[in-house]
Amino acid sequence: MARMHTRRRGSSGSDKPVADDPPEWSDVETEAIEERVVELAEQGHDPSVIGMKLRDEGVKGTPIPDVKLATGKKLTEILEEHDADGDLPADLRNLMQRAIRLREHMEANPQDHQNKRALQNTESKIRRLADYYRGDALDEDFRYSYDAAVELLE
Structure with a gap:
């Protein structure tokens, strides 16, 4: 499909790896992940930045490669539950x-x-x-x- 404001087509990006379960080496509890997500949101980070920080820094030193696999909820759903989402999308x-x-x-x-x-x-x-x-x-x-x-x- 063509881009919105040009006639060119975009190059396709990479796909996420197919996984049903979180990796065995990332055994952080869901409550700790949710607390870290809310903490990062209160510091003023956007959901995309929160996901990268969890991937790179992790929770208590353990990286979280995919929040949805680890918690069963999307990052934005966690923010909505804890009323930590921003006023604008x-x-x-x-x-x-x-x-x-x-x-x-x-x-x-x-x-x-x-x-x-x-x-x-x-x-x-x-x-x-x-x-x-x-x-x-x-x-x-x-x-x-x-x-x-x-x-x-x-």
């Missing part, structure tokens, strides 16, 4: 941060037409995602604007 937050960086770059470099187009594409993606999340993760009357994004992310 991670993908929308990342796009808003990118749009803010691009807008600041455009103010400093008004002749950069390539990044002007990138800003337009990013804001278009934000509006589509806002339509998707409106009512569930966002308020019904939420409308994207640069000022609203800056205010939400502060």
